[in-house]
Amino acid sequence: MSYWIKVNYDHREYVIDLDRLSTFTHGPNGKITFWLPDSTIPILVSRQNDPDGYQRVVNYIQKLSARSPNGFWITFNYERHDYILDLNKISSFCHYPNQRLTFWLPDSSMPIIISEQKYPDIYHKIIDYIEQKTGYILT
Numbered sequence: 593m594s595y596w597i598k599v600n601y602d603h604r605e606y607v608i609d610l611d612r613l614s615t616f617t618h619g620p621n622g623k624i625t626f627w628l629p630d631s632t633i634p635i636l637v638s639r640q641n642d643p644d645g646y647q648r649v650v651n652y653i654q655k656l657s658a659r660s661p662n663g664f665w666i667t668f669n670y671e672r673h674d675y676i677l678d679l680n681k682i683s684s685f686c687h688y689p690n691q692r693l694t695f696w697l698p699d700s701s702m703p704i705i706i707s708e709q710k711y712p713d714i715y716h717k718i719i720d721y722i723e724q725k726t727g728y729i730l731t
Contacts, residue, residue, distance in 0.1 A: 595652060599645030601635050608635070610652045614681035614698040618674040624649050627699035634700070664721060668714040670704060679721050687730040693718060 595610040612629040619625070623638040624646065637646045653676055656665050664679040677697070686694040691708035693715060708715045723729050 597645060597648045597652070599635060599637050599649070600642040601637065606635060610649070614678045615700070616649070616653055616676040618676075620672055624653075627697070629699055632700055666714065666717060668711065670706070670711070670714075675704075679718065680725075685718070685722055685730075691715070693730075 596607060597610060598605055598607050600606075606628070608628065613626050615626060617625045621638075623636045625634050625636050626649070627634050637649055639646050656676065665676060666679060667674065667676050669675070681698045682695050683698070684695065688694075693706045694703050695718075696703050706715050706718065719730055
């Protein structure tokens with residue numbers, strides 16, 4: 593199924609299938625960022641630069657869990673941004689002995705580093721996901 597929208601960004605119009613996206617971020621400035629599929633190009637939408645596109649993205653995010661039964665969407669706060677991420681689209685995780693977990697956002701080169709001490713809830717949720725999906729136990 594596809595969920596196509598049109599957004600205006602950087603003096604260009606983009607037509608994007610939101611069902612192909614894997615990550616959304618929402619910062620303290622109110623902007624929503626996502627990366628175009630199969631590229632590292634970030635798109636930022638806000639109420640000011642594209643009110644209609646912004647509202648369509650917000651509506652999509654609110655319906656994610658209902659529309660994506662095959663996804664494993666999680667929401668967490670990291671470095672003052674709220675992230676909405678489909679763990680099924682993460683292709684690698686790196687676990688350190690000091691209870692730190694790193695993964696890279698799909699379609700972006702940005703690493704996310706989660707420590708058990710700083711982010712215990714999301715750390716354990718991801719560790720459980722890895723065990724459930726791969727059978728590997730990270731200690």
